[in-house]
Amino acid sequence: MALKIVKGSIDRMFDKNLQDLVRGIRNHKEDEAKYISTCIDEIKQELKQDNIAVKANAVCKLTYLQMLGYDVSWAAFNIVEVMSSSKFTYKRIGYLAASQCFHESTDVIMLTTNQIRKDLSSPNQYDTGVALTGLSCFVTPDLARDLANDIMTLMSHTKPYIRKKAVLIMYKVFLKYPESLRPAFPRLKEKLEDPDPGVQSAAVNVICELARRNPKNYLSLAPLFFKLMTSSTNNWVLIKIIKLFGALTPLEPRLGKKLIEPLTNLIHSTSAMSLLYECVNTVIAVLISLSSGMPNHSASIQVSLRSIQHYLGLLAMSKILKTHPKSVQSHKDLILQCLDDKDESIRLRALDLLYGMVSKKNLMEIVKKLMLHVDKAEGTTYRDELLTKIIDICSQSNYQYITNFEWYISILVELTRLEGTRHGHLIASQMLDVAIRVKAIRAFAVAQMATLLDNAHLLTGNTQRNGICEVLYAAAWICGEFSEHLEDPLSTLEAMLRPKVATLPGHIQAVYVQNAAKLFATVLRGQEGAPADRTVAQETSQLLIDRLPLFVQSANLEVQERASCILQLVKYIQKLQQKDVEVAEEVTALFAGELNPVAPKAQKKVPVPEGLDLDAWINEPPSESESEDEGRKPKGKAVFAKEESKHTKPRYTEVDEKELAKRREVRKAEQANNPFYIKASPSSQKVYQDGVGVEHIPVVQIDLSVPLKVPGMPMSDQYVKLEEERRQKDKADKKKKDKKKRREKGEKGRRRKGDSGPESEEDITPAHMVDITTEEMPENALPSDDDEKDPNDPHKALDIDLDKPLADSEKKLPVRTHRPDEVLRSPVDDGEGVEVVPELKKKSGKEKKDKKKDKDRKMCDIQGNLQDGSQVVVSVIFENKCDSFIKAMEFNVLDSLNSKLQRPEGAGPHDGLTVPFQLPPGISNEARFVFSVQSIVMPQKLKGTLTFIVKTDDSSTHEKLDFKLHFTCTSYLITTPCYSDAYAKLLESGDLKGSSLKLEGVSQPFHHLLARICFHHHFSVVERIGSCASMYSRSIQGHHVCLLVKTADQTVSIDAKCDEPGLLGNVLDEIKLTFSQC
């Protein structure tokens, strides 16, 4: 043994401590991994020793290595060993290591439960603290369940240091073990009014965190938080409370109205930017909840927003934007300025904001500015971001803000000139989308696309820019599909068959080939009208025959297949042409059919036709028992059974011709009504209407001197001008009309203000009347948008109604059975709080007391909570109605022989109890006092005084308030249910003495009367027959009280029986009083 000790000491001399390890790692920069692996070997040796100090040292080093990214999970058990050391030095290290290394799947956590429980109840507060801190990092559902009670007890620990830690960790416990929330909540609520600011702020933190996830359960706390908000001076706490209100206001708009003023005051008075920011955020939430805007308040927000750092200001603005777009729109210039900011994240935020700011009116202007930025922007990522944003802005909510689609198409075309963008496919899909969905624009789009195809070399010239060639995909398809709009299909066809096309990606070539065929069909149709020009048609065929072989050789299968197919087709057509056969019609028939846009959600929105039950079985499922039997059958038999069923399944019924014809009819009718059925009628080649806005097509500019611009493209800027003119014209027209009207109306019709101001949204009529969505949806589409909550959200489990009274089973958290029950109860709380037995409220009259001076009003609302035995708990609500600060309150009652205020040990019988809080103006708070009562037979009145210090700005005065506490006899009664047979037995026993009472002139209905007795005097109805009812109640000392209530002609007679005649008499007197008061 001695040798071992000596050996241990010597070993330790050579141990590395943490500093040595760190130093060593720093000295072995070049072979760090090797050095560390030798260190880990040493640590493994150290962990094998019995000496706990050596182990702790090793664990400490491991914690460091863990941070460097080394796996130390193998040492989990050693960590537990160090945690359970009795020395704080080692315990601290052990818990630190555990909090760093343990996670939910660490299996040794199971072993820690008892150790942690021991540490939690350690007399040394720092042991407890360390355990709580560690637990907060690795709490598992099991630990939470097992330790919830211990932690709950710690919430009422005498040391604030422990209390605040316990309160904070409760949140983690709730998350892991949601059942603990309801039982723990009353105590958590109490902690909101803890005298220690740290505990208070911890409780605020936890409740805010809870309430933010499930705000509706916490609405009832709003008044309390409001008080805290107006009284607290701690910015950290204030921020949390204000954030909580931000979550509550959407549910209760009245709260918002109340908040606006204190919040604006804070905004103007605080110097802390973080608090200001939080206030602004909540004011925004309030404004969102109030449907009616509050212009003066939003003005104050704007002022403050400017002072907040740019990034957060922009974030906040994006929130305001959602509901009050107008107030943000005035900051458009400021936001556009942000686009020039050095910081990319600010620029991106500003872009986000612009997205929400556009309206029909300013879309063109904003996009124009963005286009300028696109040209200037350095760095492809940011430019790509700009590009996507431009497209997002324009296409948002079904192109809601686009009034002129020609302008949009030209924007898209301009965007194709961007160098090296990755978003070619995005532009392409936009082009396709617009061309397909906006019928009126097709002619224009086709013309643009044709020019684009013609200038394809500009897009494909640079290999770096291959992203953009996706656009050609769209261009080719649009030109092919809507080829009847082409002015000169032949030249487009020629452009599509240029040899250069073969350098494009395969999928684009495939589209080219396919659409070349469509164009070919159009050319043929165009030519056949004029038979003189037959040569043109033949030349076209020849062109195809010449050019297509290039594609037939393509390495891309798709291209090859399509090309060879079409090549053969054209060759055949050429033969027919040489024989002078009219082929155009047949060739066009190949590509006939209208393409209708269908909304992505259309299928979902088709209403279920009447009489169709989607849940009904088409084939009756095999019965349960059968399938079970099948499962049990040996394999060979099952095969046999299956085969048998297969034989019987296809049951062909004989159907005659007539029946078949009838069915066909029905099916056709069904198909005709079905919007999704692609009809086979060959005549559906669509005759497209000419675009309404065609006259807007400007004279084509040819600008060959600037090679980067696609020549022949109209510039989008022109549209801005055109649009302006159009609006001017519209406005002028309107004015004219107005004038006319006015003249008709005479001088009375004064011009409205709105007309002279900037034009409003409604004034802007779109150039194209385009209704995009309606035709894409099936008839009778159901208007529903269902976004479901994420069912995996851990906070969902905490959506628990907290206002519901606790049921018996919930009062205590489930505990392991081998633990004694008493441990659960904290020393401080004597059965109050969590374990409240059916709550009894004794409202012995609201005793409002006016002090001599009116400004100094104080209200005592006395409610008694009765416990079993001889204890009565009185809750007193103190409300400060004056506008000075009240502190050092002392509550004192003159004891009677029968009733005594329970004072802490060591206090004299006449000492007052200090109220554990102070009251800022307008605040109320509740304190509870326990009284011991000997006899409950008599009602009691206790005289008491409350002394306190009123603190004003310059002075403080000592004041006194006298009051009376009235303990009525009914307040000693507890509503206890009783069954009628037990009741009958009780009456038969003969132990009870009778007494009776008659009330005259009671006009209220019988059931009201009963309810009144039940409510005010804590009785329960045993049985009621007609105008006669029996009632029962029990006192806290176990006296039975039985009533028989009868009513006839406004007279109520009450026959009462009780084993304590004095009590009964008093109760009856009180009942009489109740009815005389009403």
Place this chain on the structure above:
Amino acid sequence: MMRFLLLFSRQGKLRLQKWFTPIPEREKKKIVRDMTTMVLARKPRSCNFLHWKDLKIVYKRYASLYFCCGLDAEENELIALEMLHRYVELLDKYFGNVCELDIIFNFEKAYFILDEFLLGGEIQETSKQVVSRAIEASDMLQETMEEYMSKPAF
């Protein structure tokens, strides 16, 4: 709620990590990697807030160390910045003009201070005095390494 707090050097070396929610080791490493690359790539004098997945990232550089924390989406970024600053103040008070080496060599102390200041990702104590008092008191309980070395092993 704060999800994690990381301290790393300009070279991207992790100096301290605190996870307020249990996260698997592999994910931790990924987050650390993402954070260091993201934050270190930021130019000086650009804004201290970032968005990463569904978290808000708030970081600040103090001398050669970056303090970086991840917050829930509803949190107030400015208060997080204050929290980082408060932590630096606490370190400064404890070590007396704190530098990176203090934290490297006394990393467990840095954790202890943090544990007194934050718990479970929430502020535990807003008063600097109370925090340092708690640290001092628990340090008094802890024997130093020198004491431990000089004591016999039984």
